[in-house]
Amino acid sequence: MDLQQRINAFVQLGTFLREISSESISKTSSSKFHNQIPQILQAAQNNNRWFTETNIKFAFASWGHALTETTINSWLSSYSITQKIPNTIAIIMAGNIPLVGFHDFLSVLMSGNKVLAKLSSNDNILLPFLVSFLVEQHSDFKESIQLTEKKVTNFDAVIATGSDNTARYFEYYFGKYPHIIRKNRNSVAVLTGKETEEQLLSLSDDIFQYFGLGCRNVSKLFIPKEYDFHPFFEAMFNKKEYINNHKYINNYDYNKAVYLMSNIKLLDNEFLLLKQDSGYSSPISVVFYETYEDLSELQTKFSEDKDRIQAIVGNSGIAGEIPFGKAQQPTLWDYADGVDTMKFLVEL
Structure with missing residues (x-):
């Protein structure tokens, strides 16, 4: 599966996410994935009461806006992504907001590596649903994506997100691997x-x-x-x-x-x-x-x-400020903790 095929699949996902975050389109579409949305929304809300329908649809819309061909190509233009034997990257995902680990998931696949994602029990409905959509677009994703809620084993590098306390745990268990470990911010x-x-x-x-x-x-x-x-x-x-x-x-x-x-x-x-x-x-x-x-x-x-x-x-002139209203609408190149995840992945 080459880079362009991966880009095309995520562009299709972006279109789908924009559609399902729109009330009018989601009600009229006959696609099997569109038809699953009411059940997916209800299941995610039942699993985590902080995940309201409004918040889930906001997350869908934000990612739908980010996953356009122009935006993805602009993001990836800063990196040299070549065909190579893929590494397996363990992603230890948080579950505080809907799809909080999606950027790491996207980055690993776009870099040509394999995902081994340990899902948070607080957010274990939405990403598997989106993975099923991706696999439908391109079956090769089956070989590149593994989702689990159990202990992760057999991986080459780690991206872990948690609190200051869990970061110490992550350092102890994953410190011997190439890693990105994020703390409280x-x-x-x-x-x-x-x-x-x-x-x-x-x-x-x-x-x-x-x-x-x-x-x-x-x-x-x-x-x-x-x-x-x-x-x-x-x-x-x-x-x-x-x-x-x-x-x-x-x-x-x-x-x-x-x-x-x-x-x-x-x-x-x-x-x-x-x-x-x-x-x-x-x-x-x-x-x-x-x-x-x-x-x-x-x-x-x-x-x-x-x-x-x-x-x-x-809007004070402080260096690095972002506009009011944009805090939860980061671009693909707004990396958590200021650590360039894609650079880390392509240089493994």
Whole structure:
């Protein structure tokens, strides 16, 4: 199976994902894969109540947008991908948001290697479904993809994603293999007080998409002193429906109770808590905030803390910023933890 065949198969997958994320098309199509979507969505939601239909379809749409021939070719143009004896790459997948391990899966196959993916029990429905679509497009994928929920064995290299605690475990067991091991990271937003209503509404997507469970979700704000939170909270009200999700609101109620019992000062709009805190990793339903005096000093802080930050959202002029609303819409060349996965794979 050559590179162009692999590209063609993923382009077809991209078209399919765009279709199934569109309500009108998914209802009228007669293809057997389209017809399976209601069952797949229900099974994924039953397995993990954080995986709402809205969030799953958002993940489908995001990948559908990324998997076009133009975008894939632009991404791969930076690498020399040649025919070679494939390595088997073990991918230890997280399960915090739908299809969170898909970029690693895509990269391994595009590099000409084989996938041995250990699925998270929290996300073991969606990827097998997409694999069945790929195999239908090109049967050679059968020999290149193995999915399991058991211990992985017989592999040549490892890509593992988890927490700081699991990273120590990964280092112990996989350290002797070529590897990429990812740890905890969080995303931040830099506010100046000059943001437009549209920008703050977009920021609400960066905070609330996937209930804030992704490493690219904004979990902390950096604000100037004397910042007026009124426009911020008005924009966040756009997500008031989150109060109707029982898992989310249970976290909100719990965190609020813990903080109040500890006499911790909070800002609260009845479904989102803001807490002044120097940390980066805030609990679900909570966003930390910290004040700054000078953007250049903030730039220095981000440089010093680069191993803790996944993405910086804003319009302040800070180096490396991405626009409001784009935190959970990375491009194919936006690598997790800033580690070039494709370069690692083609150089094995």
